[in-house]
Amino acid sequence: MKKEMLKSRNGYEIPCLHTLTGNERKAVLVIHGFGSSKGSPTAMMLTEALPQQGIGTLAFDFPAHGDSPVDGLKLTIENCLDDLASAEARIRELAPDAEIGYFGSSFGAYTVLNYLAERQPAGRKAFLRSAAVEMPKLFRHKTEAEQRQLEEEGYVIVDRDYLRPLKLTQAFFDDLDAHDVFRLYRAGLADLAMVHGSEDETASPEAARRFAKEFGARLVMIPGGDHSLSHPGMPEEVLRLAAEFFK
Template structure:
């Protein structure tokens, strides 16, 4: 089943989608799903993940949500602090309203970065963490897309409209926060046994070698998927990735 709802907290309204078997009271484990930059909770791959998760593990549910300025979220200006705040709000909801005994994370691209940044700053609330094509160097990935004109406007303290299908207001502060939040320098060895990375060998946006270096340094298992691009557009390769992640989170 799918349930659309909003979490309204301190002036924020987080748009959510819950995938579960039949009975909300039967949920014991919640996987929080974080999408990539410019994406949303409504991805078909999120639906496929949620359906496969609760079909295989009856007491599991997947909770996807729109990051600020993404999907149906009402925000217009993007900030890294609000992205992390949304994650905290969803975490609190899983604990206090769904009464989850265990909470897991599944982050794709920018979503994977946010999970790792949250852990570095707040500690690790997740029983297990799976990441697909994590944007470990998100500052470089996004700043490389800026035009000279956009760079000039940001340097002058002006806002620019930035994104893919949906454009959002972004300032220099956002990029400065990304630059200062370097993930590769952090130590995640304490959580390594409970982490998994799945990454495509043909990723055109985030080089798999970056993930491999991060995995090697932190002794994290990395599953390379031959021929997969950044969004895993090949449905067979996406199915393979989802199968590996569902199996890992449900072990």
């Protein structure tokens, strides 16, 4: 596994990890969830297992996440989409013949859907784990203290067991509202597969079912599964489904 710092389109560096040798016929961009990183358990599981099946991987950190050198002032949806494009371009450099796919978790899945809808993606296959298809709703109900800090300082510090506390600005919240995947996404943009826990306490299972039905995604609902799909046997099932999908 190789570590690199990619140059973003917005003046900062993007930490990434990849397993690419240049000979791959397939490569998967691994896009982490909100408050997580390129080194999440799911990302590490994929970067260890997929290359054994001839599938290269590249994972990167969003602004203000993981080893990113910038804070939440750079955390916007457009910057996240730009960084995804930079990571995709790096795959093109390292493995020019590889067919590109996307594995997105939660906020990463939401970002992938926006990327497919708004940019010119090189890939046409996306696997969505615990997809936060209603991401804009998740931050609309702020505490009184959060709302007061937002009004007085222009940002709020949020820590919901994240790897590092996140500085979230009003511009970020407005950005979320402007990127509603139910409004922006269009059926047929990509081959979509979804896996979701029936007891997901963060990303609504009902919203996942509605999205899959509306846009023709294949959805596997895991009984008793939480948002992280971390119960015994569930990570292995996610890996099995993803490997089958990308093969």
